[in-house]
Amino acid sequence: MHPATPPTTGTPAVPVHRTPVRRRRLIRGMLAAVVALPLVLGAAGCGGDEDASTDPNAPVKLSVFWWGGEARAKLTEEALALYTKKHPNVTFEKTWQANQGYFDKLATLTAGGNPPDLFQIDDNYLAEYASRSTTLDLTPYKDSGDLDVSKFPKSLWQYGVVDGKLAGLASGENTQGLVYNKTLLTKNGLPEPTTGMTWEEHIAWAEQVAKKTKVPGTQDPSADYKAFWVWLRQQGKDLYKGRELGFTAEDVTKWFDLWKGARDRGATPTPDVIHEGNATDITKQLVVTGKAGTSWVWVNQMPELKKNTKDELGVIAYPGDPSAQWARASMYWSVFKGSKHKDVAVDVINFLANDPEAVKILGTDRGLPSNLDLRRVVSDDVTDPAMKQSIQVESDLAQKFGEAPQVPLKGHSKVRAELIKAAENAQYGRISSAQAAEQFIAACKSAIA
Template sequence: MKPTAPLAVGAHSPLHNGSASRRTLLRGIAAAALAAPAAAVLAACGDDKPSNDPNAPVELSIFWWGGDARAKMTEDALALYTAKHPNVTFKKTWQANAGYYDKLATLTAGGNAPDIFQIDDGALSEYAERNQTLDLSKYADSNKLDKSKILPGLWQAGVVEGKAAGVPMGENTPGMIYDKGLLKTLGLPEPTTGMTWDALIAWAAQVTSKSGGKVFGTMDPSADYKALWVWLRQQGKQLYDGKKVGASAEDLTKWFDLWKGARDTKAAPPADVIHGANAGAVANQLVVTGKAATSFMWANQLPELQKATKSELGVVAYPGDPSGQWARAALYFSIYKGSKHADVAVDVLNFLVNDVEAGKVLGTDRGLNANTDVRTAVASTLKDAAATAAQFETDLASKFGQPPTVPPKGHVKVRSLLITYAENVQYGKATSAAAADAFLKEANAALAG
């Protein structure tokens, strides 16, 4: 089956805004959890019971989000699997990030969940804790799913309440993308890994001044949960402390004040400009729209950002001590617990993460390959921005801090709330202290719910 065309191009997490999306997600997961036992009984009584014949025809449904390039890579990798296992074919569906989890929740609630689906750490706990993902632990223990070459931290990032809920398909870390071409034109130095947050803002003020106010020095990332998380880790804290926010009201006030100061000195742009990029869409990032010299993204998004601008881009770590960064399991593939072909689906994931040929086809679109041997083989095939992003993360790896645990249920809502209250400060609707208090109250309620 040919995949449907995407609604819009996007490679980042689809959980970027709106409480409506989370309500749809929760309703879908809850409904599926209630329906699962009945569905299992019906499946056992029907004609679609899994065959014991290893060569019997199997069609697996698979669903992911991303742009055209990711779709082509994924389809080609699945075609490789079918070439080696002619009895296994795929019903492929993909779309852009917007609305992905709404669609997945609808499919799950309707008893039509895909056998395999892409998921990120924003939703992994939501699905795993409601028992909608197959526990892959027993497959790993029996070596049907070989994790021996998967970095232990990445594998552990997919474990929720002791159960392996997903296979990590790549490693990623935050990256501050900057406009190298602009800096050359202005005769200014490039930002560096390890520069302090205050140094970044002072440097950004120079960019704004030297450009005559045509380009602001830096995006204001006060609404970016990644930037807040890194900043907190540099102070010995985490975004989450169990099922509550790990930051204090004082911490959050300092964070919001830091960026208010940057806006006041015109190192960062005004609220209307910042707002356009806060949702995370690549096309709206200020480093490609020419409105600012930096954007705060994931490092593996450098190639996609580079395609959106004619100016040469570069990447460094977020400001501050680089040990605040970590090796994040960029994206996972999970298997629906009710899949009638779970064993075959596991074998497909084993192939996608461990086969060198498949790894070369998939490239680094979902981050650096989780399998270290495959990563080494793929590295030699990378070019231009993809090679730059991969080398950046490789060089930074020795400085990474310990990765945090998988975000708790409610992470999606917390991300949305951070945007809301950061924008309240950006637009002057609330003081930093008032926004910090209100954010903490709502965020902790969401995590406890």
Template structure:
């Protein structure tokens, strides 16, 4: 996104101001065209992903057009990198796509700026059917009481472990329900026996920290504030400082830093530098592609009820669209039509509609994907309520946690010092 930060801020503010009059038309769509009319409608549709996702998405949209010949699509997609810069530019120019893909890092920000259409009235009228969604999944799209996005794929946190190396070392596999202390003890014994560190140190991983917090009765966010204190962060860092002190439990700081890279191909369970890595359940198939060893996946340590049905991503409708009724109908179709579900498969996560999910499961042949689905469905029976969608500034929280944890891992700061610096930086980010 070009221009100075001040110019970008002014552009965003101007865009938000332009959108305010649109709200007077009502979020129910007013006199906008419908999918069942004969009037030609072209919808713009924007998402991130690769070639495979593009083909699947376009094939599903072609199916919609076959059933609604008056509706066609202008599709645009690109890699994840730069996607949100492009979306911000379109929004600032009051030219956002009618339908766009978004994730929980940005949903609150776009909802707060009145970019996303409140879908609540569509949901209540049945025009947007979420009856077959896990309740905690669709609720993870609610921001300040408004349904800002439709969850388009379910996911949850997953601890991936190397079954081949553990079996070769005659070590038991980790099990769901282990306490954090039990898991660390397991990692120490397994790592010593296998001569490979038992686990990647997850102190820099916001997913692991988030689950741990929820097991302490807290959360990442509470209203417009953080849901935890510097003391909580200190305790989290100290937990892993103790783990690092035990030989065989975690890799050294430089290798931990390598594992903190977001590239899935660099996860330590794949590179052979740790027996476990902290990822998302649906990343097991991609990890498996990068190693000849057999991998398994389970919940994070502690009470699995702390995990929830996380929306891997959402589809939102632009509040300024003059074709919002049709846009909502398209999203409803993509989420709930069995034929569309078969086309889209599990590319964006497990289908949100449980009936569609069952249909799609029957078409899956990949062993690791079947494992992911089984684990997700098993955990789904114990999922707790979803947390609130992260606040604006969530990306800063993630990057600052890595920075703070790595300073402790490298011995450059105490747990308490790093925690205080982390809290200060994140509070500044979410208050902007």
């Protein structure tokens, strides 16, 4: 269950940032040492936690690695500088790059024995890195309160759990959004789509739009794993179940056939245009290039879409029961299990999520703040109308969200790519829906093996 939207007035009472976890553990360790001095003397040769045995004021340098553009880099560097201001002995070696090639670089650093202390990751790779024992289990820090998730939606922090271990802390929240061209509809006297429409109702609506405007009503999302995943959950299935796929070839066939019917009715673009939507980035989605009335995106991508069109855009949940959607971690912060300063690294990610000044600096760049009290503060400061729209829609949907699914398995990125390949084979009519589904299942099983 998700808490209700925070009150609209007043400033939330947020505790001041506490003594760094490393120092607190040192104090507890000193007290324990006094009580158990004979035991300590008897075990003088035993090793201990490297963080806990060091001077809490000794210099610490943490390496941090993330992806994003210059705007994200500026905000992140400013927030890390604030941490250093409050903890002068801690400094950062910062590295960032564009999303493309990021995980290749992270894999190289990890394989070379030189991974960053702190790194950004998403749900496409979290299980993979956790299964390699690359990520530190944050559960003990959460249980002790050193990593505070008390103000997070429960399903948001739980979406970082892999095999019973908390592998990453959500740096922000996001969910799926169906974006539509409101100007096109208004100009032609057509109704706007609404949350709760069935998939069949959505396709019928899109067909109506196409007939009236000559613009296909909706992008065909049969290659979009986000849409497929939501649809599966509405059928009582899921993308993954334990260490296996959560769906069958019959499910995939039904999904592909649903959209074949939509294409046959002219509700979607032609395969070449559908492919264009599949292959381009967010700035060239069909809803902003005028080649379809809707696009299937993440809610927090509204501002980027809006920059690329003069038309007014609207956004709602995907078709069907909205409880199939969930509070998805837009991305995570993870700590390298072998970090020499793991306690300090955990304290940094706790700071980035829960310190009022840091959260205001970071804003909505990585999604809506995970801390619900601070989310309201940040929302009040947002001036971009498209981002305000995103925040409002996600706040409304938060009251309808269901339980989070398990974090995707290792090989998820390959599963996503194989869905595009299979869907496009069906879209172009190269093979039947059933044949495409069988090929997809076989490729998926190989990817997650």
